[in-house]
Each structure stands twice: as structure tokens, then as C-alpha cells.
Amino acid sequence: MGEEGDVEDTGVKRNPKLTVLPLIALIFYEVSGGPFGVEDSVSAGGGPLLSLLGFLIFPLLWSIPEALVTAELATSFPENGGYVVWISAAFGPFWGFQEGFWKWFSGVMDNALYPVLFLDYLKHSFPIFNGLAARIPALLGLTFSLTYLNYRGLHIVGFAAVFLAVFSLCPFIVMSILSIPKIRPVKWLVVDFKKVNWRGYFNSMFWNLNYWDKASTLAGEVEDPSRTFPKALLGAVVLVVSSYIIPLLAGTGALRSASSEWSDGYFAEVGMLIGGVWLKWWIQAASAMSNLGLFEAEMSSDAFQLLGMSEIGMLPAIFASRSKYGTPTISILCSATGVIFLSWMSFQEIVEFLNFLYSIGMLLEFAAFIKLRIKKPDLHRPYKVPLQTFGVIMLCLPPSLLLVLVMCLASIKTFLVSGVVMLLGFLLYPTVVHAKDKKWARFGIERSAVSSDNILAGHSIMLYQEAEDSLIPNSSSSKAEQESELLLEEALKMK
Numbered sequence: 001m002g003e004e005g006d007v008e009d010t011g012v013k014r015n016p017k018l019t020v021l022p023l024i025a026l027i028f029y030e031v032s033g034g035p036f037g038v039e040d041s042v043s044a045g046g047g048p049l050l051s052l053l054g055f056l057i058f059p060l061l062w063s064i065p066e067a068l069v070t071a072e073l074a075t076s077f078p079e080n081g082g083y084v085v086w087i088s089a090a091f092g093p094f095w096g097f098q099e100g101f102w103k104w105f106s107g108v109m110d111n112a113l114y115p116v117l118f119l120d121y122l123k124h125s126f127p128i129f130n131g132l133a134a135r136i137p138a139l140l141g142l143t144f145s146l147t148y149l150n151y152r153g154l155h156i157v158g159f160a161a162v163f164l165a166v167f168s169l170c171p172f173i174v175m176s177i178l179s180i181p182k183i184r185p186v187k188w189l190v191v192d193f194k195k196v197n198w199r200g201y202f203n204s205m206f207w208n209l210n211y212w213d214k215a216s217t218l219a220g221e222v223e224d225p226s227r228t229f230p231k232a233l234l235g236a237v238v239l240v241v242s243s244y245i246i247p248l249l250a251g252t253g254a255l256r257s258a259s260s261e262w263s264d265g266y267f268a269e270v271g272m273l274i275g276g277v278w279l280k281w282w283i284q285a286a287s288a289m290s291n292l293g294l295f296e297a298e299m300s301s302d303a304f305q306l307l308g309m310s311e312i313g314m315l316p317a318i319f320a321s322r323s324k325y326g327t328p329t330i331s332i333l334c335s336a337t338g339v340i341f342l343s344w345m346s347f348q349e350i351v352e353f354l355n356f357l358y359s360i361g362m363l364l365e366f367a368a369f370i371k372l373r374i375k376k377p378d379l380h381r382p383y384k385v386p387l388q389t390f391g392v393i394m395l396c397l398p399p400s401l402l403l404v405l406v407m408c409l410a411s412i413k414t415f416l417v418s419g420v421v422m423l424l425g426f427l428l429y430p431t432v433v434h435a436k437d438k439k440w441a442r443f444g445i446e447r448s449a450v451s452s453d454n455i456l457a458g459h460s461i462m463l464y465q466e467a468e469d470s471l472i473p474n475s476s477s478s479k480a481e482q483e484s485e486l487l488l489e490e491a492l493k494m495k
Contacts, residue, residue, distance in 0.1 A: 034165075081305055118142060168290040170282075360422075
């Protein structure tokens with residue numbers, strides 16, 4: 001795809017870093033992408049009431065705590081790799097590797113949905129995509145085209161996400177305005193508990209409101225992360241919740257549709273009933289374009305996560321190699337290959353598998369958040385959740401209970417498949433350690449890639465040293481710890 005090299009090579013372009021607005025758009029697409037897919041929450045909830053209450057209550061119990069944890073840890077560890085770095089700092093590289101593998105695997109599964117959904121929207125207007133002869137080449141061409149856009153630079157992806165977000169949300173703003181004269185608030189209170197599918201309801205809510213931590217894998221590509229991340233997360237929370245609640249209020253309040261009619265893609269019908277055929281076509285086009293934004297955001301996070309894992313010695317150095325545009329070429333290709341091979345799975349299977357693996361990873365992240373507060377109270381935290389130890393435990397308790405609930409509602413098949421994925425992660429780690437010990441592949445930590453801000457904070461050097469020492473067993477671990485402490489002391493003196 002072009003020339004490759006390390007970050008510091010002179011042939012690598014220094015592309016602009018992400019600022020607040022592009023980061024908001026990327027987080028928006030990591031989490032949501034618009035109200036496409038929330039229709040199932042109405043049918044699974046037996047009517048509008050539980051759906052509306054869910055998108056008001058779940059953000060308080062889940063989205064806001066996860067966003068706060070992400071804001072503190074992403075600014076404390078502003079490195080590519082995100083949660084992999086946090087878990088490694090709290091529990092060591094073994095669990096950091098597991099977290100990275102689970103999150104990368106679930107991210108690739110999630111990304112396999114979007115090219116398929118894009119063609120599903122198009123086939124309503126272009127029936128040719130119903131046949132495999134046209135569908136398979138289109139699927140491959142779309143995946144390669146979107147992968148190439150990721151290769152060309154993260155700042156391009158960020159601004160593309162801004163454009164796609166505006167385009168995707170505009171028809172719902174118009175629909176909501178047109179629905180005002182037709183709205184009857186009493187329709188929002190309808191619920192039939194006999195028709196409630198609790199497994200589908202919780203999975204729908206959880207899937208539409210998770211992945212707030214994904215953007216942390218891009219922390220090393222963000223301009224002034226200590227200021228940018230908290231602002232972007234706050235803006236994204238408001239944008240995501242509004243993009244769900246307002247269209248649902250409009251659609252369920254203005255129409256007399258049965259709850260069973262609310263399924264994937266039904267907002268296009270809602271648009272036609274409220275505004276006409278032109279609005280239906282607009283919403284369908286917005287749905288298709290939103291899937292492109294979701295793909296781009298997920299691909300960026302997955303690729304930079306692999307790059308971050310390589311930078312701290314968890315993966316071979318080839319995963320950290322960058323193109324002349326500053327993007328991790330091998331990591332992007334690895335993620336794209338996974339997308340192609342997993343695109344055969346059904347939508348419901350992917351959502352349930354995603355939720356299960358994601359839940360395990362998030363429980364580990366909440367545990368790391370609490371442990372780092374106890375283990376490293378003096379860690380440099382540019383943004384800190386204004387709670388003491390007991391307070392952060394209480395902050396993490398409701399979302400942790402929700403995670404356990406989602407896992408308990410999973411099917412036997414999900415338990416088995418997730419168990420196989422976890423076992424594979426447990427086997428991969430000693431394989432990587434053995435390969436590093438035998439020098440079958442080149443592993444390296446690019447000290448020069450650590451920015452001056454991180455050196456002042458001190459923790460990045462110590463973390464990199466700990467990761468390197470843990471992946472290469474040796475008898476001088478105490479010496480390495482002393483060197484890490486000296487490095488930290490010297491860094492603190494520089495502040």
C-alpha cells in the first residue's frame with residue numbers, strides 16, 4: 001500500500017492529530033451511528049414505554065460511568081492501545097493481552113456487520129444485490145475501499161465521520177419537526193409485559209450504548225488528550241442519547257404502529273408515514289452511509305489497538321510499522337482480513353457474542369480502574385473522576401451488575417463460542433512469550449515514540465519497562481523494578 005517504516009522515519013508524514021470535533025464524531029460512530037437499530041428495543045420491550053425509559057436510564061447506569069472511567073484512564077495513559085495499557089498497568093501483561101484479544105476479536109466481529117448492512121439497505125432499491133453473484137464482489141470491494149480510506153490517515157477518517165454524522169442525523173431532525181403536530185404523549189406510555197422479550201431488550205439496550213472505551217485506543221493520535229478526551233466524551237454522550245430519544249419520541253408518539261412492526265429498518269417506514277416517500281429515501285440513504293461511518297471508526301480503533309500492543313512488546317514489531325501516512329498498515333490489513341472471514345455470521349449471533357465478550361472485558365476495566373486508584377494513588381491524572389475510593393467503587397457497581405445480567409441472559413451457544421475465544425487467548429499469550437524468548441520474530445519498544453508529555457508524567461516509561469520485563473522472563477526483575485522507580489523519580493523531578 002505504500003512505503004512503511006517506524007513512526008520516527010523521515011518518510012512518514014506527520015498528519016494532523018485528532019481535535020475535539022472529529023473525536024466526538026469517531027466516538028459517536030464507535031457507540032451509535034444514529035438511531036438505526038434501536039427499533040428492536042420497541043418490539044422487544046412490548047411497546048414504546050420500556051424503550052424510552054431504557055434510553056433515559058441506561059445512560060445513567062452504564063454510559064456515563066463508562067465514559068467517566070474512560071476519560072480518567074485515557075488521559076492518564078495517553079497511548080495507543082488504550083484499555084490494554086490500563087489492564088497491563090493494573091494486573092500485568094497477561095491480562096492486558098487477554099483484554100486486547102477479546103476486544104479486538106469482538107471489534108472485528110462487530111465490523112463484519114456494517115458492509116453487509118450497507119448492502120441490505122441498498123438491495124431495497126437495487127434488487128441485484130440479493131444475488132450472490134453481485135453481492136460478494138460488492139462486499140469485497142466495499143471492504144477494500146473502506147480499508148484504503150483508513151490507510152490514508154486517521155485525520156481523514158475523523159473528518160469523514162463528522163460529515164457522515166451530519167448527513168445521517170439530518171433526516172431525523174426533519175422527521176422530528178414534521179411529527180410535532182401529530183404527537184400524542186399518551187402513546188409513549190404503552191407497554192404489554194406479556195410481549196416483553198427481556199433477553200432481546202437488554203441486548204438491544206446494551207449494544208446501542210456500549211463501546212465508549214473504544215476511542216481510548218487512539219489516545220496517542222489525539223491533540224492534547226488531557227483536555228480533548230473529557231470534552232469529546234461529554235459531547236458524544238449528549239449526541240448519542242439525543243439521537244436515540246428524539247426520533248423514538250417522534251415515531252412512537254405520532255403513529256399508531258403495533259410494537260411488533262418495530263424492527264431493523266422500520267424508521268424508513270416511519271419517515272414515509274410522517275413526511276412522505278422522499279423522507280423514506282433520505283433515511284435509507286442515511287442508514288447506508290451511517291454503516292460506512294461505523295466501519296471506519298471501528299477499523300481505526302482495532303488497528304491502533306494492535307499498534308499499541310506492539311509498541312509495548314505484546315505483539316511483533318511489524319504490527320507497529322506505519323505507512324507514509326502514519327497509519328498502521330499491517331494492523332489494518334489484519335483487521336480487514338478478520339472482517340471478511342466473519343461476515344457470514346447472522347446479525348443476532350454477532351450482537352450476542354459481542355455483548356458477552358465485551359462484558360468480560362469491561363468488568364476487567366472497572367476492576368483495573370479501582371485497583372489503580374488504590375495501587376497508584378500518585379499516578380498523574382490530568383482528568384480525575386471527583387470521587388474517592390469508596391465513591392468509584394459505587395460508581396462501577398451498577399454497570400458491573402448490568403454486565404453480569406447481560407452475560408447471564410446469554411444462550412448456551414454464546415457461552416460455548418465465547419469460551420473457545422477465551423481459551424484461544426490463554427494459549428496465544430505463552431506462544432507470543434515463547435516466540436519472543438526464542439527470537440522467532442522481532443519485538444521492540446519504541447522509546448522515541450513516547451511524547452515529552454508522557455515522559456513528564458513518568459508512568460509511560462515505567463509501564464513500557466514493566467511490559468518488556470514481563471514478556472521476557474529473566475532473573476533481574478527486582479533490578480528492573482528499581483530502574484523503573486528511578487526513571488519515575490527523575491521524570492517527576494523534571495515536572
